[in-house]
Amino acid sequence: MKTRVIIGAVLLSLTSIPLHASQVQAEKNGCMGCHFMDRQTVGPAIKQIALRYANQPNAAEKLYEKVRNGGGGPWHGAWTSVPMPPHADNIQPDTMKQIVDWMLQQK
Ligand code: HEC
Known part of the structure; x- marks a missing residue:
């Protein structure tokens, strides 16, 4: 069971491009x-x-x-009148940057 999860994780990391990650x-x-990807809900x-x-340029x-x-x-x-919640305490800076970069590419 555990091996299967590990193999799955390895396969996933091999096949997924960074955007997907x-x-x-x-x-x-x-x-x-x-x-949401293409519909405004609580946030844009x-x-x-x-x-x-x-x-x-500095987006x-x-x-x-x-x-x-x-x-x-x-x-x-x-x-919306809900503010964007802060994430400094629960997401690593690198991960946060990756997510933002990915979001900016979804035109
Ligand atoms: C509780 C709902 C909520 C969650 C969860 C949330 N957001 Fe937001 N987000 C918002 C709202 C609402 C806005 C619009 C804020 C405004 O401009 O007044 C927003 C705005 C943004 C913007 C645009 C900011 C701007 O100045 O134009 C980005 C980028 C963003 N969110 C990224 C993220 C990322 C990345 C995550 C996950 C780590 C996340 N959001 C999680 C509600 C949320």
């Missing part, structure tokens, strides 16, 4: 609960985020800070 991280860390759709920041850093510290932003009042 980031999506798994986004799911694992609860981002997808408020951010991931696609909406990618489009909004498409031409901003990745800016959004990384937002995910880290949380807070209301440009979407506030458009339809």
Whole structure:
């Protein structure tokens, strides 16, 4: 049983490209609960985020800070009044960066 899980994990890591791994991280860390791929729910759709920041050179850093510290932003009042929750305490910086980079590529 255990071996099968390990083999599965190895296969998964061999076949998955980094983008996919980031999506798994986004799911694992609860981002997808408020951010659907292409439909706004509690938070903006991931696609909406990618489009909004498409031409901003420092978008990745800016959004990384937002995910880290949380807070209301440009979407506030458009339809949502929920602030983005902070994640500094429960997600590693590297993982957070990967998720943000992945989100920005979902145009
Ligand atoms: C409880 C719901 C919720 C969860 C969970 C959540 N978000 Fe958000 N997120 C929001 C809301 C609401 C906004 C819009 C905030 C605003 O602009 O007022 C937002 C905004 C964002 C933005 C855009 C920020 C901006 O300034 O434009 C990014 C990027 C983002 N979230 C990433 C993430 C990531 C990554 C995760 C998982 C680690 C995550 N979110 C988890 C609700 C959530």
